[in-house]
Amino acid sequence: MKHFILPLCLIFTFLSFSQARKKANKDTKNWRYEIEGVGQGSMGTYLVKSWQYSKKPRIALEQSKKNAVHGIIFKGYPSSKGVIGQPPLARNPILDEQQKVFFDNFFANNGQYMKYVNLTADGTILPGDRIKIGREYKIGVVVSVRVAALRKDLEQAGIIKGLSNGF
Amino acid sequence: MKYYIFLSFLILSWSSKSQISTYVRPCMSISAIEKEGNFFQAINNSIATFNFSNTLKRVNIIPIKKPIASDTIFSEYGKDITSYLFNKDSNNLFNVRKILEFSEYASSDVQSFISNNSADKDQILTQIATEMLGKVYILTIDLKKVETYKDYYDRKEAKRKARNERTRKLGGEVSESNQKPIERKLYGYLCDFGFKLRQVNWTPEMLDYFYTNCWIDENTPENDRAKKIDNFSKLQLSSKVVWEELQLGVSDGRSKSKRNGRFIEPTQEQMNKILTSSLPLGIINQTNKSIVENVPEFKIFNVLSSTYPCKSKIGTKEGIRNNDRYFAYEKIQKRDGETLLRRKGVLYVNSVVNNEKDNSLASNFLQRGGRSLYNGMMIYEELDKKINFDFNYNYSTAPLNLSSYSLSLGFGPFGKRSASYIGLSLGASTFQDLTYVYDSTGNYGGGTASYDTITPNGYSLSVGLEFARAIYLTKRGNIFLYPNFSVNAGFLSFSNKDGEDQDFEDQEYKPSLTIFDARFGVGLGFHIVPSVSIFYKPSIGFNMYAFESNANDDDDDDDDESESRNWNDMGEDLKKSRFNFINTISLRIHI
Numbered sequence: 001m002k003h004f005i006l007p008l009c010l011i012f013t014f015l016s017f018s019q020a021r022k023k024a025n026k027d028t029k030n031w032r033y034e035i036e037g038v039g040q041g042s043m044g045t046y047l048v049k050s051w052q053y054s055k056k057p058r059i060a061l062e063q064s065k066k067n068a069v070h071g072i073i074f075k076g077y078p079s080s081k082g083v084i085g086q087p088p089l090a091r092n093p094i095l096d097e098q099q100k101v102f103f104d105n106f107f108a109n110n111g112q113y114m115k116y117v118n119l120t121a122d123g124t125i126l127p128g129d130r131i132k133i134g135r136e137y138k139i140g141v142v143v144s145v146r147v148a149a150l151r152k153d154l155e156q157a158g159i160i161k162g163l164s165n166g167f
Numbered sequence: 168m169k170y171y172i173f174l175s176f177l178i179l180s181w182s183s184k185s186q187i188s189t190y191v192r193p194c195m196s197i198s199a200i201e202k203e204g205n206f207f208q209a210i211n212n213s214i215a216t217f218n219f220s221n222t223l224k225r226v227n228i229i230p231i232k233k234p235i236a237s238d239t240i241f242s243e244y245g246k247d248i249t250s251y252l253f254n255k256d257s258n259n260l261f262n263v264r265k266i267l268e269f270s271e272y273a274s275s276d277v278q279s280f281i282s283n284n285s286a287d288k289d290q291i292l293t294q295i296a297t298e299m300l301g302k303v304y305i306l307t308i309d310l311k312k313v314e315t316y317k318d319y320y321d322r323k324e325a326k327r328k329a330r331n332e333r334t335r336k337l338g339g340e341v342s343e344s345n346q347k348p349i350e351r352k353l354y355g356y357l358c359d360f361g362f363k364l365r366q367v368n369w370t371p372e373m374l375d376y377f378y379t380n381c382w383i384d385e386n387t388p389e390n391d392r393a394k395k396i397d398n399f400s401k402l403q404l405s406s407k408v409v410w411e412e413l414q415l416g417v418s419d420g421r422s423k424s425k426r427n428g429r430f431i432e433p434t435q436e437q438m439n440k441i442l443t444s445s446l447p448l449g450i451i452n453q454t455n456k457s458i459v460e461n462v463p464e465f466k467i468f469n470v471l472s473s474t475y476p477c478k479s480k481i482g483t484k485e486g487i488r489n490n491d492r493y494f495a496y497e498k499i500q501k502r503d504g505e506t507l508l509r510r511k512g513v514l515y516v517n518s519v520v521n522n523e524k525d526n527s528l529a530s531n532f533l534q535r536g537g538r539s540l541y542n543g544m545m546i547y548e549e550l551d552k553k554i555n556f557d558f559n560y561n562y563s564t565a566p567l568n569l570s571s572y573s574l575s576l577g578f579g580p581f582g583k584r585s586a587s588y589i590g591l592s593l594g595a596s597t598f599q600d601l602t603y604v605y606d607s608t609g610n611y612g613g614g615t616a617s618y619d620t621i622t623p624n625g626y627s628l629s630v631g632l633e634f635a636r637a638i639y640l641t642k643r644g645n646i647f648l649y650p651n652f653s654v655n656a657g658f659l660s661f662s663n664k665d666g667e668d669q670d671f672e673d674q675e676y677k678p679s680l681t682i683f684d685a686r687f688g689v690g691l692g693f694h695i696v697p698s699v700s701i702f703y704k705p706s707i708g709f710n711m712y713a714f715e716s717n718a719n720d721d722d723d724d725d726d727d728e729s730e731s732r733n734w735n736d737m738g739e740d741l742k743k744s745r746f747n748f749i750n751t752i753s754l755r756i757h758i
Contacts, residue, residue, distance in 0.1 A: 126277050138500075
């Protein structure tokens with residue numbers, strides 16, 4: 001019997017970890033995150049703070065990159081504290097449903113979205129940016145997103161239209 | 168134009184300041200109230216000229232070297248500070264280079280990240296500068312009294328003589344110790360001083376007035392400049408006292424060397440060195456300690472950048488030291504939207520990193536109690552007085568237990584990973600029907616011993632000295648091993664027993680026993696809450712040495728009439744108690 005205990009524990013740990021990750025991914029797809037601008041990014045980048053909700057704080061850190069890119073494509077962010085807001089890259093509100101296969105792959109774990117995002121040194125959180133609300137944690141992480149490259153690649157893939165297409 | 172944007176941003180961001188930033192270094196100038204007298208002037212000059220940056224690591228020092236004539240005139244001083252912070256040059260032009268330099272030095276790595284990735288790199292530094300302007304302080308040292316050790320000894324000597332004279336006049340006899348002159352072993356100085364810490368009131372209105380009516384840079388039209396210079400000269404900067412100590416003392420007394428049995432007087436150079444170097448440093452050290460303990464803005468706070476090992480990106484730049492204590496807090500938002508901080512654990516600095524040039528480096532912390540910590544939790548510096556009160560219950564099956572109940576006053580933790588402790592204990596215990604064999608004449612060495620066996624009741628009082636280490640077993644530091652060693656002296660007092668033969672009060676000789684024991688054990692401790700822990704300390708006790716004296720001997724002479732006793736001759740109970748197993752339950756309160 002004792003030979004089974006360790007493998008069972010490992011399997012249980014793996015399953016619970018996977019469940020947490022799935023839950024975090026589901027939250028992203030359900031737009032359950034917030035992003036806000038923290039500064040005018042240097043050429044071709046946005047500096048945003050992405051807030052995510054999670055029962056597991058470590059999962060939330062990983063999710064922050066995904067949420068930041070997701071937010072820039074689908075949500076944009078409003079102006080605040082001297083930072084000019086930005087509209088979403090996708091002007092079509094149902095783009096994620098129309099391009100479901102593309103975005104499922106794009107936002108898969110370690111997917112293509114990773115190319116465009118740069119987390120603060122090692123995911124350090126600013127004081128006050130980790131808040132426990134009920135049983136969940138709301139965690140804000142500052143992320144730099146290479147928007148110019150992201151826009152270009154999405155345009156080349158035919159997912160969004162180029163800026164010139166509107167004229 | 169850039170400066171106008173900067174200043175406009177300062178004003179705007181002041182009113183919208185809500186985000187808690189990382190620890191922002193206060194800016195502080197140090198001055199001394201002018202006083203007549205050579206000693207005062209020498210110390211004041213040193214305070215004005217010394218660079219205290221190594222002592223006052225956690226502040227940006229504003230080097231304004233101007234002793235102030237009065238305790239009340241501060242607007243001039245406030246203007247000097249403004250000139251320094253806004254880098255006023257000889258042409259009366261201001262710029263923000265200095266305050267941005269301070270901000271850059273104070274910025275955390277997240278702030279550096281934002282700054283480096285921003286189109287406007289100064290934006291984040293401006294936010295830090297905004298917070299910094301709210302933390303501008305003026306420290307004024309007020310020397311009250313400076314005297315040499317020679318003067319101090321003279322004063323004590325005069326007091327001694329006067330006291331002896333008074334005793335003689337009243338017909339009394341001066342004791343031998345009071346007849347000896349005061350020994351003048353030390354040289355150096357003693358100093359009484361006080362200080363006030365004022366915070367400059369940089370309100371948004373004041374900043375607006377300064378920007379609109381006093382600020383001059385290369386873009387300011389020539390015809391406006393004279394008026395603005397005049398406005399600045401009339402600028403009234405108010406300040407409020409945030410902390411003061413009226414009476415502190417510092418001394419530096421060094422041992423005089425001896426030649427042919429006589430103390431050698433110090434050279435003038437040695438005396439000057441103390442007066443102008445170590446005494447001012449001592450004053451600033453004491454002042455800094457008091458400020459850090461009592462002014463919240465001077466306490467360091469940051470976030471945990473990683474956990475287990477716990478790390479935070481603070482270090483030598485913030486002046487943290489090994490074994491400094493920090494409390495970790497979790498920010499909680501309640502249903503009604505109100506946020507509060509809840510304490511989750513206690514951390515001690517384990518190794519300090521040099522982050523003067525690289526703010527991404529993190530110092531190591533060890534958790535010693537509390538719940539699981541996560542990165543992003545806030546940590547606040549909390550002064551650890553390193554004092555422990557232990558309430559102990561010692562249980563032993565041996566017939567004699569020197570201290571069933573004891574109270575210990577301990578100090579610690581000291582050292583690094585394993586925390587060391589030292590403690591002094593006072594204990595008490597009672598015993599009943601203790602079989603004790605003694606010579607009723609107390610003449611053990613005389614060869615005419617006549618041993619009596621008694622079974623008295625009594626009590627013992629004990630004093631002990633304990634050395635211990637806490638070795639933390641779990642990552643949260645809630646459970647720890649506690650190897651300990653102690654030496655104790657127990658003083659046994661036998662009382663009369665009704666219905667028994669012995670009645671000590673009627674006899675010339677009443678035995679009083681003193682026992683020295685040593686105990687060694689390995690305890691197991693558990694933090695109930697971080698500042699309260701409970702221990703189980705099994706230990707082996709060994710009674711090493713015993714001597715007996717006569718409790719009815721009320722002679723005042725110093726003759727030592729105690730006798731060393733052999734354990735085999737003191738009866739079965741004491742023989743059995745020589746090696747004993749002691750179970751101790753302790754409750755520790757740490758402050």
